[in-house]
Amino acid sequence: MDAERASDGELAESCGWSRKRSWARFESQIGLTPERAAMMVRFRYAVEGLLAGQPAADIAVACGYTDQSHLCRDVSSFAGSTPGALSGEALTPFSKLRHQTWGTFFQY
Structure with missing residues (x-):
């Protein structure tokens, strides 16, 4: 997986999370979607x-x-x-x- 070109779905999958959970965690930690x-x-x-x-x-x-x-x-x-x-x-x-x-x- 190319980190610069990875989709949010690919990133979530690599963490074992759903796309929705990864977005929620990102937003809670960074303060932005x-x-x-x-x-x-x-x-x-x-x-x-x-x-x-x-x-x-x-x-x-x-x-x-x-x-x-x-x-x-x-x-x-x-x-x-x-x-x-x-x-x-x-x-x-x-x-x-x-x-x-x-x-x-x-x-x-």
Whole structure:
């Protein structure tokens, strides 16, 4: 089983649990559903690309978004902004530091 590509059902089965129980345990321990946690991890990598000045379309493909508008919706939802507003030059030094600190939470 490839850990990066494993489905939630495969992960649950490898633990001997049902999918429902694995989701409940994950949510009780992390405070987020596995789906929401995956969205946040994907968003974190997208923000890193935006801060590095990469084009939003390239980031959308690299991070697994279905298209650039999907990336834009997530940026709007999580950051209340557009991808262009998250470019490295548009952020204040405080915002960059906050992102760097927040980003260390999701390292594996």
